[in-house]
Amino acid sequence: MVTIPIEIQILFAASxxxxxxxxxxxxxxxxxxxxxxxxxxxxxxxVFIIAGSRWGQTDGQVMFIFILxxxxxxxxxxxxxxxxxxxxxxxxxxxxxxxxxxxxxxx
Amino acid sequence: xxxxxxxxxILPLFGFLVLSIFGGRLPWKVVATIGTGSVxxxxxxxxxxxxxxxxxxxxxxxxxxxxxxxxxxxxxxxxISFRLDALSLVFIFVVTFVGFLIHVYSVEFMKGDExxxxxxxxxxxFVFSMLxxxxxxxxxxxxxxxxxxxxxxxxxxxxxxxxxxNGYAARKAFIITRVGDTAMIIxxxxxxxxxxxxxxxxxxxxASLKWAMGSPLALLTAALLLGGAVGKSAQLPLQTWLPDAMxxxxxxxxxxxxxxxxxxxxxxxxxxxxxxxxxxxxxxAVAVIGALTLLLAGFSALTQxxxxxxxxxxxxxxxxxxxxxxxxxxxxxxxxxxxxxxxFKALLFLAGGAVILLLHEEHDIFKMGGLRKKMPVxxxxxxxGSASLAxxxxxxxxxxxxxxxxxxxxxxxxxxxxxxAAGFVGAFLTSxxxxxxxxxxxxxxxxxxxxxxxxxLIVIPIVILAVFSLLAGFIELPGxxxxxxxxxxxxxxxxxxxxxxxxxxxxxxxxxxxxxxxxSGIYLAYVLYLKKPALAGSFNKSRISNFFxxxxxxxxxxxxxxxxxxVWLADIDKNDFIDLFSxxxxxxxxxxxxxxxxxxxxxxxWAVMALAIGIVFILTIMMNL
Numbered sequence: 005m006v007t008i009p010i011e012i013q014i015l016f017a018a019s020x021x022x023x024x025x026x027x028x029x030x031x032x033x034x035x036x037x038x039x040x041x042x043x044x045x046x047x048x049x050x051v052f053i054i055a056g057s058r059w060g061q062t063d064g065q066v067m068f069i070f071i072l073x074x075x076x077x078x079x080x081x082x083x084x085x086x087x088x089x090x091x092x093x094x095x096x097x098x099x100x101x102x103x104x105x106x107x108x109x110x111x
Numbered sequence: 112x113x114x115x116x117x118x119x120x121i122l123p124l125f126g127f128l129v130l131s132i133f134g135g136r137l138p139w140k141v142v143a144t145i146g147t148g149s150v151x152x153x154x155x156x157x158x159x160x161x162x163x164x165x166x167x168x169x170x171x172x173x174x175x176x177x178x179x180x181x182x183x184x185x186x187x188x189x190x191i192s193f194r195l196d197a198l199s200l201v202f203i204f205v206v207t208f209v210g211f212l213i214h215v216y217s218v219e220f221m222k223g224d225e226x227x228x229x230x231x232x233x234x235x236x237f238v239f240s241m242l243x244x245x246x247x248x249x250x251x252x253x254x255x256x257x258x259x260x261x262x263x264x265x266x267x268x269x270x271x272x273x274x275x276x277n278g279y280a281a282r283k284a285f286i287i288t289r290v291g292d293t294a295m296i297i298x299x300x301x302x303x304x305x306x307x308x309x310x311x312x313x314x315x316x317x318a319s320l321k322w323a324m325g326s327p328l329a330l331l332t333a334a335l336l337l338g339g340a341v342g343k344s345a346q347l348p349l350q351t352w353l354p355d356a357m358x359x360x361x362x363x364x365x366x367x368x369x370x371x372x373x374x375x376x377x378x379x380x381x382x383x384x385x386x387x388x389x390x391x392x393x394x395x396a397v398a399v400i401g402a403l404t405l406l407l408a409g410f411s412a413l414t415q416x417x418x419x420x421x422x423x424x425x426x427x428x429x430x431x432x433x434x435x436x437x438x439x440x441x442x443x444x445x446x447x448x449x450x451x452x453x454x455f456k457a458l459l460f461l462a463g464g465a466v467i468l469l470l471h472e473e474h475d476i477f478k479m480g481g482l483r484k485k486m487p488v489x490x491x492x493x494x495x496g497s498a499s500l501a502x503x504x505x506x507x508x509x510x511x512x513x514x515x516x517x518x519x520x521x522x523x524x525x526x527x528x529x530x531x532a533a534g535f536v537g538a539f540l541t542s543x544x545x546x547x548x549x550x551x552x553x554x555x556x557x558x559x560x561x562x563x564x565x566x567x568l569i570v571i572p573i574v575i576l577a578v579f580s581l582l583a584g585f586i587e588l589p590g591x592x593x594x595x596x597x598x599x600x601x602x603x604x605x606x607x608x609x610x611x612x613x614x615x616x617x618x619x620x621x622x623x624x625x626x627x628x629x630x631s632g633i634y635l636a637y638v639l640y641l642k643k644p645a646l647a648g649s650f651n652k653s654r655i656s657n658f659f660x661x662x663x664x665x666x667x668x669x670x671x672x673x674x675x676x677x678v679w680l681a682d683i684d685k686n687d688f689i690d691l692f693s694x695x696x697x698x699x700x701x702x703x704x705x706x707x708x709x710x711x712x713x714x715x716x717w718a719v720m721a722l723a724i725g726i727v728f729i730l731t732i733m734m735n736l
Binding site: 025028029032037098099101102103 | 712713714715716719720723
């Protein structure tokens with residue numbers, strides 16, 4: 005079995021996280037933003053798996069299960085919010101929802 | 112008894128507190144009851160205390176009550192304590208009694224005004240401050256009352272504050288009197304530094320012990336106190352505020368700007384007469400100021416169109432007589448004229464106010480005319496007041512008080528024929544302008560119709576004051592007419608009596624002269640304004656008439672000498688470097704505010720960005736550690 009060097013594994017997880025972050029920042033569609041967050045979650049989970057296999061411990065995998073559970077809960081709440089948002093504003097554009105701001109910048 | 116004395120000023124203060132806190136929510140009848148009731152009770156207490164004071168005189172001629180210690184620091188002791196003697200008795204009698212009548216009058220006069228309770232609150236505060244002024248036993252408490260009445264004067268001149276001109280008049284009165292007050296407080300500092308006390312009684316004793324006759328310090332402090340008196344009493348050269356002060360409601364003009372507050376200067380000089388006696392030069396200045404003021408104001412009164420402005424100038428002129436009397440050392444004559452003047456001038460202002468009210472705020476006497484038949488009660492009472500002001504011989508109170516002043520101006524040791532001559536010409540002017548006002552307002556043809564008759568609450572106070580304007584003179588009769596000295600006997604327990612120098616001249620000659628001059632003034636007014644109005648008309652268009660009309664151009668001179676330079680200086684100084692500094696701070700703050708508020712754009716991605724940058728920032732710092 006070919007072992008991939010740990011640096012590569014960490015770099016892979018980091019680039020996955022970065023991709024998620026970039027997706028979160030550049031996308032305006034709120035569903036894509038939610039998906040990007042999921043990518044970031046999973047990259048964090050991946051680091052746990054890598055660490056678990058590096059030291060031969062099961063704790064890493066246990067943590068990943070937890071993260072999955074949290075992510076599932078988060079997604080259900082997030083999707084519900086998105087539904088409400090679409091219901092109220094008839095849009096999925098996150099930039100449209102900018103009421104939480106300094107009123108001086110109204111334009 | 113001393114407790115009752117303390118109650119006299121406390122009752123109006125209580126009225127003021129109740130009215131200013133709850134006044135807006137009370138029905139107007141309750142407001143009127145509290146407002147007039149508090150002053151009425153004070154007047155009643157004054158009558159009781161006055162009777163006791165006169166029938167059972169205490170050994171030193173003084174009732175004193177010490178309420179509590181106000182200031183005690185670094186050798187300066189000032190107590191809230193009241194002191195009643197003959198001089199303050201006259202003043203509290205006038206303040207509470209005339210004040211009460213004017214309050215009663217105001218109930219009807221101010222009915223329906225939206226500031227009804229505010230009016231009575233201010234009036235009560237005024238009565239309180241004036242009572243503190245005249246009852247204070249030390250100069251600091253006196254100064255508190257002095258500033259208190261100044262404040263009330265300001266508030267009440269600008270009572271109808273929605274009219275910008277009224278606010279301007281109020282500020283003018285406040286600022287000009289402040290000039291005198293500044294001189295006065297410096298005088299108080301000097302007195303305290305040199306004599307170590309502000310208690311009036313001790314102060315007078317110390318002054319006569321430590322200072323020689325005519326010593327520089329005595330001259331300086333007396334001159335500074337005179338400055339305060341001149342400002343408050345609207346004498347030359349600080350007289351310009353009083354004619355404008357007529358912007359306030361008529362009862363205010365009657366109470367503050369005729370009967371009581373403007374005579375505070377007379378009170379101050381009489382109260383510190385020892386100091387003025389030590390400074391003969393200043394005392395002469397008092398007489399000269401009085402003589403000049405009474406002439407100047409008399410000429411101005413001759414040309415005014417506004418009923419209340421005529422009365423205002425005549426007030427200035429009559430206070431000039433009081434100063435003249437003070438200046439020649441006729442202390443009790445000045446106080447006597449103060450009391451009589453309070454009666455007839457309050458009467459004139461109240462009657463004049465009623466005329467103005469019934470003619471729908473018409474102030475111009477040339478638009479009145481023929482009111483004799485339309486409002487007979489007002490006419491007769493106004494005539495009595497005018498006769499008293501013009502010193503109609505024998506029957507009016509004004510004759511007895513003014514005759515006394517004229518006599519002393521000649522015969523007292525510091526008197527002189529010049530002062531007498533000024534007073535004599537002033538007497539002629541007084542009867543001339545007074546009856547000019549009467550003839551134009553009440554005779555001739557009717558130009559404006561009154562729509563209703565004055566009610567009971569207006570008529571009764573005016574009639575009472577008219578009775579006093581006639582009878583008050585009989586408590587002090589000159590030597591040639593029975594020599595009855597009830598008033599000056601009481602006052603001479605406190606104030607020194609006049610030192611005569613011309614014993615040889617008969618007093619009766621002066622009385623005949625004064626009577627003749629008064630009657631001839633009335634006759635001239637009759638000729639000029641009823642028989643041959645054309646003569647007066649040609650005078651009205653002359654330049655000298657305009658000069659008198661503008662109050663001898665004092666306002667214009669002050670505008671050029673004081674107001675313009677200050678405004679000019681303020682204008683060029685607007686953009687100096689001190690402002691740059693404070694403006695710089697404001698600009699930097701505004702810049703950061705704009706920059707930071709740009710970040711609060713409500714966009715969720717922007718927030719995430721900030722979060723990410725923040726995390727990177729923190730991580731970088733942690734790695735370097």
